[in-house]
Amino acid sequence: MIGLHNNNVRKNLLNTLKHPAPAKLSTKIAGYPIPSTRNVYQNELTYILDFVWQSILQDEGTFNFIGQCYVNPHSHEDIIMLVKEIIERRKNEDNILIEYEIEGSNRLPFQIANIPSEKPIAILGEVGRGKTSFLKYLRYVSAKEALKNYIQIEIDFLDRPDNHQDIGDFVYNEIELQLLENYQIEIYDDNFVRGVLHSDIIKLKKTPRGKYLSDNKEEYEKYELQEIERLLSDKHLYFTKLIHHLKRGRGHSIALFFDNLDRRSPEIQENAYLKASSIARDWSCLVFICLRPSTFYISQKKGVLDSIAPITFTIGQPDLALVLKRRFSYAKKIAEGEHISENVTKSVPSRNVIFYLPSVSKFFDSCEFSATKRNSIIPMLEDISNGNIRRLLDFVKKIICSGHLDTKKIVDIIDKQGYYHIPDFEGIKALLFGDYMQYDPRVSPFINLFDIQNSEPTEHFIRIATLNFLSKVSSSSSAFGYVKKNDLVNYLSSLDFTYVLIDETIKYLMDNQCIRNQVENLLEIKDIEKVKLTTLGKYHLFSISKQFQYVDSIIIDTPILDEEIRKVISMDVDINSRLNRTGLFINYLDSCVLSVKDVEIQNLWKEISKAVIENMNDIKKKVNTE
Numbered sequence: 001m002i003g004l005h006n007n008n009v010r011k012n013l014l015n016t017l018k019h020p021a022p023a024k025l026s027t028k029i030a031g032y033p034i035p036s037t038r039n040v041y042q043n044e045l046t047y048i049l050d051f052v053w054q055s056i057l058q059d060e061g062t063f064n065f066i067g068q069c070y071v072n073p074h075s076h077e078d079i080i081m082l083v084k085e086i087i088e089r090r091k092n093e094d095n096i097l098i099e100y101e102i103e104g105s106n107r108l109p110f111q112i113a114n115i116p117s118e119k120p121i122a123i124l125g126e127v128g129r130g131k132t133s134f135l136k137y138l139r140y141v142s143a144k145e146a147l148k149n150y151i152q153i154e155i156d157f158l159d160r161p162d163n164h165q166d167i168g169d170f171v172y173n174e175i176e177l178q179l180l181e182n183y184q185i186e187i188y189d190d191n192f193v194r195g196v197l198h199s200d201i202i203k204l205k206k207t208p209r210g211k212y213l214s215d216n217k218e219e220y221e222k223y224e225l226q227e228i229e230r231l232l233s234d235k236h237l238y239f240t241k242l243i244h245h246l247k248r249g250r251g252h253s254i255a256l257f258f259d260n261l262d263r264r265s266p267e268i269q270e271n272a273y274l275k276a277s278s279i280a281r282d283w284s285c286l287v288f289i290c291l292r293p294s295t296f297y298i299s300q301k302k303g304v305l306d307s308i309a310p311i312t313f314t315i316g317q318p319d320l321a322l323v324l325k326r327r328f329s330y331a332k333k334i335a336e337g338e339h340i341s342e343n344v345t346k347s348v349p350s351r352n353v354i355f356y357l358p359s360v361s362k363f364f365d366s367c368e369f370s371a372t373k374r375n376s377i378i379p380m381l382e383d384i385s386n387g388n389i390r391r392l393l394d395f396v397k398k399i400i401c402s403g404h405l406d407t408k409k410i411v412d413i414i415d416k417q418g419y420y421h422i423p424d425f426e427g428i429k430a431l432l433f434g435d436y437m438q439y440d441p442r443v444s445p446f447i448n449l450f451d452i453q454n455s456e457p458t459e460h461f462i463r464i465a466t467l468n469f470l471s472k473v474s475s476s477s478s479a480f481g482y483v484k485k486n487d488l489v490n491y492l493s494s495l496d497f498t499y500v501l502i503d504e505t506i507k508y509l510m511d512n513q514c515i516r517n518q519v520e521n522l523l524e525i526k527d528i529e530k531v532k533l534t535t536l537g538k539y540h541l542f543s544i545s546k547q548f549q550y551v552d553s554i555i556i557d558t559p560i561l562d563e564e565i566r567k568v569i570s571m572d573v574d575i576n577s578r579l580n581r582t583g584l585f586i587n588y589l590d591s592c593v594l595s596v597k598d599v600e601i602q603n604l605w606k607e608i609s610k611a612v613i614e615n616m617n618d619i620k621k622k623v624n625t626e
Helices: 008-017 040-059 063-069 076-097 131-142 164-183 190-196 198-204 208-212 217-233 235-250 266-283 293-302 320-335 342-346 358-370 378-384 389-400 407-417 424-433 457-476 485-494 499-511 535-542 548-557 563-568 575-595 599-625
Strands: 121-124 150-156 253-259 286-291 311-314 515-517 530-533
Touching (some): 040 063, 040 389, 063 131, 063 320, 076 131, 076 286, 076 311, 121 131, 121 293, 131 253, 131 286, 150 164, 164 235, 164 266, 190 198, 190 217, 190 235, 198 217, 208 217, 217 235, 235 253, 253 266, 266 286, 266 293, 320 378, 320 389, 358 407, 378 389, 378 424, 378 535, 389 424, 424 548, 457 485, 457 499, 457 530, 457 599, 485 530, 548 575, 548 599, 563 575, 575 599
Parallel strands (some): 121 286, 121 311, 150 253
C-alpha cells in the first residue's frame, strides 16, 4: 500500500517498459578493446620504468625513503611540535609511574590517579591522504630523538581482523609478536611472567589459602600456578602489569600506532578506537590511531566517542608537485645505481637486469623537472585522484609506463634539449586508453558521461545533471559539502527519470568515485542518506567534458539513437576522420538535450559543446599548418 500511495510501483516499472538502447559502436570492433602496440624500444624502456617504479613502492616505509621522499605540509609544523611535547610529557609522567606497583586499572595509587589520564591521539584524514607516511615521518625523522627510549608497536588493520569482536585478541597478539621479534621480549616465558607478577605472587603467601598450604610445597606450587594462569587469562590486566614492568625494569615508555583503520568498516573503526582508549588510559601509554573524519564525527554524534574527547590532528594535503619531484629524484637514483636497497635487490626479475640505466635516469630527470611546472600535468592528477596520494601515484605509474606515451621520442628530445615537459593532454590520453587502442570504461578512471541504457535521448544527460546539481548545492551547503540524497532524487525525478535509473546512476557515480557517500562501506543504495561531489566529479563536469580527445574517445562507448548518424560515424583513426565524427556526435547531443526539462542543463551542454568545438577548431588550424 505504501508503494501504491507514493506511486513507486509505476515509477519503478517505467524502466521495464522502455526500449533498450541500440548496440554501442564498440560491438563492431573485433577483439575490443584491442591492446596497444609498442616498438621494441618502448617495450624495453617501459619494462624498466615499471620495474623502477615498483622498486620504489617496495621501499616505502623504510627510513631512507621517508627521509628523502616525505613531503611535510606546512600545516603540520605546529602538529609535530605539539606531538613532541606530548611524547616528552608522557616520558616524564612515566618516571613517576615506575615508582608504583599496579594492582589493577581500577586501583591506582593517589599519585598516579592525579596524573591526567592518557587519551588516544586521533590522526584524521581521507584514505590515501598520507596518514601512514605522517606517522612514519614522525617516528623516523621529526620525533626520532623524542621516541628514542620508546618501545614502538605498529598494528596494521589493513586486512585484519575479520570482525570487530576479534579486535582485542588481534591487538594483544600483535603486541606479543612485535615485542618478541623487535625487542626479544618473550612475554609468556616463565621467568618473565613471574617478574611481571612478582608482587602478586608475594601476596599469595599472605592469603588464607597461601598460609594454609605454606607447609606443603607441592600443593602450594599448584595453587601458585593456578593463580598465575588466572591472572594471565585476563589479557588486558596482564598487559597493564607487563607494560608497567617494562617501564620500570627497562626505562622504556610505550607508543602504539593503529594504522590503516580508515580502510575498514565504521564498526571496526569505532571498536578499535574504544580499545585504543582503554589501552591509553589503563596502560598509561601513547596510542596514535588513524581514522576517516566522517567516521570520527558521526561516531561522536552517536555518542560512541563523545565521552572520550580525544586529541585530534587532521592531515593536510602536501604539495603534490613536490611529492612527485622527490619520487622521481628517488627513482633516478635507483636507475643510476646510487640507491639500491635490499627490497630492490630482492625484486630483481632477472640476473640480466643492470641497475645503471642512463635512459631511464634521463626520463625520471625530465619528470622531476616537469613536476615543478604548475601548468603541467600536476593539476589534472591532483583533481582526478580526489586528494588520494596513493591513487595519484598509481596514475603517474600508468602514464609513464603507457604505450601511448612515446618514451623514445621523449628520450630523444631530452638528448637534444636536456628536458621534456609532459603536457596534460598526453597524460589524459594515457589514462583514457590505458593499455588499449580504444576507450574502455572498465579500465579508465574517466567515466562516459553520456552512456545510456534505454532508448531515451534525455538519459544521455542524467550523469551530467547529477554532477551539476551536487556542484550547485554543495557549494552553498554548510554540511561539509554533503547533500541529502532525497533532494537529489527529487530533482532528478522532476526531470522524468525513473527511480531505478536514478539509483543506478548514483551507485555508478559512487563506484567510480565521482561522488561519495558520507558513511563509507554502505553496500545498499537505500541506506545512503547524504552524498557529495568529489574533485574527480568536478573534473568531469568542468574540464574533461570540454576536451575533444575525451568526447572523441567515448563515442565508441555511447549508444546513438539516431540511426542516420549511427550509420555515417566511422571508426577511422586519422585526425580528420576523428574531427568529423566528433562534430557529428556533438550535433546529435545538441538535438537530444532539447528533450531535457531543465534550461540550466541545456545551457550547461551548450557551454560544453561550444568549448569542444573551439578545441576542435584549434586542432584543425594546427593540422592545416603542419
